[in-house]
Amino acid sequence: MNTIIVGLQWGDEGKGKIVDYLTESADVVVRSQGGNNAGHTVIAGGVKYVLHLLPSGILWDSKTNVIGNGVVIDPVGLCQEIARIEGQGVAITPDKLLISDRAHIVLPLHKELDAAREAALGEHKIGTTKRGIGPAYADKVNRCGLRLADFGDPEFVRNRIAHRVAEANEVLARHNLTTFTSEAVCDEVFAAVERLLPHVTNTIPVLHKAWRSGETLLFEGAQGTLLDIDFGTYPFVTSSNTTAGGACTGTGLPPMAIQRVVGVCKAYTTRVGSGPFPTGDEGLSDYLHGLGREFGATTGRPRGCGWLDTVLLRMACMVNGVTHLAVTNLDGLDQYAELKICTGYQIDGILHKLPPARRDLWDRATPVYETMPGWQTDTTACASYADLPAAARAYLDRLAALCGAPVAFVGVGPDRVQTLAV
Numbered sequence: 313m314n315t316i317i318v319g320l321q322w323g324d325e326g327k328g329k330i331v332d333y334l335t336e337s338a339d340v341v342v343r344s345q346g347g348n349n350a351g352h353t354v355i356a357g358g359v360k361y362v363l364h365l366l367p368s369g370i371l372w373d374s375k376t377n378v379i380g381n382g383v384v385i386d387p388v389g390l391c392q393e394i395a396r397i398e399g400q401g402v403a404i405t406p407d408k409l410l411i412s413d414r415a416h417i418v419l420p421l422h423k424e425l426d427a428a429r430e431a432a433l434g435e436h437k438i439g440t441t442k443r444g445i446g447p448a449y450a451d452k453v454n455r456c457g458l459r460l461a462d463f464g465d466p467e468f469v470r471n472r473i474a475h476r477v478a479e480a481n482e483v484l485a486r487h488n489l490t491t492f493t494s495e496a497v498c499d500e501v502f503a504a505v506e507r508l509l510p511h512v513t514n515t516i517p518v519l520h521k522a523w524r525s526g527e528t529l530l531f532e533g534a535q536g537t538l539l540d541i542d543f544g545t546y547p548f549v550t551s552s553n554t555t556a557g558g559a560c561t562g563t564g565l566p567p568m569a570i571q572r573v574v575g576v577c578k579a580y581t582t583r584v585g586s587g588p589f590p591t592g593d594e595g596l597s598d599y600l601h602g603l604g605r606e607f608g609a610t611t612g613r614p615r616g617c618g619w620l621d622t623v624l625l626r627m628a629c630m631v632n633g634v635t636h637l638a639v640t641n642l643d644g645l646d647q648y649a650e651l652k653i654c655t656g657y658q659i660d661g662i663l664h665k666l667p668p669a670r671r672d673l674w675d676r677a678t679p680v681y682e683t684m685p686g687w688q689t690d691t692t693a694c695a696s697y698a699d700l701p702a703a704a705r706a707y708l709d710r711l712a713a714l715c716g717a718p719v720a721f722v723g724v725g726p727d728r729v730q731t732l733a734v
């Protein structure tokens with residue numbers, strides 16, 4: 313059975329941990345979109361690994377990991393990540409990591425343009441990770457991007473970089489920012505791509521062969537549904553399709569290759585960056601930050617925290633075709649006496665059961681809550697679903713009923729072993 317793992321909220325739902333858990337029974341793990349704006353945390357054997365571009369299956373021996381065509385790759389960042397993870401004792405050989413020759417690359421100037429754009433937006437900034445993701449995808453869609461395959465023709469790459477540098481410098485100079493020289497960019501990028509070349513190949517036939525021969529594939533989503541360029545809280549979104557459809561366009565595998573969609577959500581809601589967050593709650597944020605939780609894996613920023621929002625989850629389950637839910641961080645709510653669940657938004661006197669499209673409506677959305685008793689019991693040592701307190705199981709049942717999908721996995725701690733199958 314082949315499975316998409318997709319985030320149902322604003323990212324950081326614990327996808328990395330769930331992918332890692334499911335990798336045990338998989339052969340191939342594939343990333344299909346996003347870039348190193350992602351930060352996926354896996355804790356195994358007491359060791360913490362943070363992965364940005366590498367699929368989480370890299371931590372397992374004898375699994376194939378693929379970075380698909382839909383991902384934007386910062387070659388310098390990926391080389392650094394490979395070195396860091398190898399430094400943690402994980403071997404990353406060319407047969408263990410395959411990179412699509414059709415993947416576009418993030419240039420150093422994309423990161424500067426990302427930062428410049430954010431600075432220019434001032435208080436209206438998106439709150440991006442400043443990894444150059446938006447500008448790199450913009451070049452891709454604008455048909456002036458660079459793909460890894462292009463490096464077979466160095467002259468073409470040099471010309472294209474010169475062209476991109478000239479355009480970027482105009483913008484950067486307008487903002488009094490440091491400009492680039494084509495030579496420096498070429499030196500940096502060519503060196504990094506050279507290092508990656510043993511991994512670069514046409515991944516489409518590799519994935520099709522794995523599928524046709526009955527191997528088990530896992531599609532590791534990055535970001536979350538509300539950050540999707542189409543379905544998210546536009547413009548406060550990322551620049552890719554983070555939802556289930558991205559798994560096909562970003563890998564070249566067709567929809568019929570996929571049988572299961574595991575939607576990952578936290579037992580509450582978090583968000584980094586700007587944009588609407590109707591159930592955001594300062595008290596819950598302070599509480600979780602006080603426990604040392606909810607600091608971003610990529611940027612270290614504190615994440616805003618709020619109550620479970622089933623308006624978001626309802627739409628996320630629809631657009632992704634979620635067949636199973638994985639609810640992580642249940643333990644974060646262990647000591648709360650009373651828990652709120654948002655079941656709808658009141659906007660100008662009208663009850664909304666699905667997120668609105670209009671951005672001004674988001675700003676006026678008042679959550680409609682129901683409350684449930686907390687369990688006020690430490691769940692982190694629970695070894696099975698049956699071990700969970702009755703009130704915790706009731707909370708999960710209510711979540712499932714409101715979202716229209718069954719809960720199949722529950723996270724009660726960050727470690728690989730703290731995942732319970734229902």
Ligand code: GDP
Nearest residue numbers: 324325326327328352353640641723724725726
């Ligand atoms: P991802 O981007 O979706 O892979 O999620 P991140 O790794 O960015 O953020 C999730 C955070 O929650 C990380 O710090 C994980 O170690 C942690 N985590 C995941 N599942 C659980 C859980 O069930 N309980 C606890 N306490 N932490 C968890």
Ligand code: IMO
Nearest residue numbers: 323324349350351439440441534535550584585
């Ligand atoms: P994972 O895979 C949480 C957010 C940024 C910002 C918006 C746009 O770890 O869940 P971008 O740099 O993509 O242009 O930023 O998207 N964002 C994430 N938030 N988790 C992520 O990834 C994110 N990737 C991007 O904070 O609001």
Ligand code: MG
Nearest residue numbers: 324351352609
């Ligand atoms: Mg993350």
